[in-house]
Amino acid sequence: MTEHGHVAWPPAPITTERLVLRESEARDRPVFIELSASPEVGTYVGGARARDELERVVPEVPGRRPGLFVVELDGAMIGFLQLLDRRDVQRRGHVRPEGGEAELGYMFLPRAWGHGYAAEACAAALDWLAGALPGEPVVLTTQTANDRSMRLAAKLGFTEVERFEEYGAEQWFGVWSPAAAAG
Numbered sequence: 001m002t003e004h005g006h007v008a009w010p011p012a013p014i015t016t017e018r019l020v021l022r023e024s025e026a027r028d029r030p031v032f033i034e035l036s037a038s039p040e041v042g043t044y045v046g047g048a049r050a051r052d053e054l055e056r057v058v059p060e061v062p063g064r065r066p067g068l069f070v071v072e073l074d075g076a077m078i079g080f081l082q083l084l085d086r087r088d089v090q091r092r093g094h095v096r097p098e099g100g101e102a103e104l105g106y107m108f109l110p111r112a113w114g115h116g117y118a119a120e121a122c123a124a125a126l127d128w129l130a131g132a133l134p135g136e137p138v139v140l141t142t143q144t145a146n147d148r149s150m151r152l153a154a155k156l157g158f159t160e161v162e163r164f165e166e167y168g169a170e171q172w173f174g175v176w177s178p179a180a181a182a183g
Helices: 026-037 051-057 117-132 147-156 178-182
Strands: 002-004 007-009 019-022 068-073 076-082 105-108 138-143 159-166 169-176
Touching: 007 117, 019 117, 026 051, 026 076, 068 117, 076 117, 105 117, 117 147, 117 178, 138 147, 147 169
Parallel strands: none
Antiparallel strands: 002 007, 019 068, 068 076, 076 105, 138 169, 159 169
């Protein structure tokens, strides 16, 4: 196990009512490629990438890094989330003067949208982080045009800090803290 922000990684798989959050495995590679090649998934994250390029560059075991959970439904990957990546101090949007906050990000296959899987998975991961790093704020950025992501942020208990222009679009920047979520 490696240490990242004082968190032992990987943790034991996290099980929710319908899902399992676990470390990436080689069998997940086709889904990582599908996510990055999907025009629907790419709508608010810079567009789809070419499948042939992805076949060349995606490692045998993709996403094997601290904080990245594969989200599995009935034994198959439907998406992933990450929450130990630290927000780059050079970017807009921070809740600490020194930056480097834990940032939540996620991608799910279009066929998994609209079933509450992202909310269930993200809530479980945030609960895990609150236990692993008590008091650690988590930030999230999404385009204001991404209605689904905006609704998910509100449902998870993120509160708006600011809005700003980045990547040619208005971004919504919010923060989640375990204390606020528990209250």
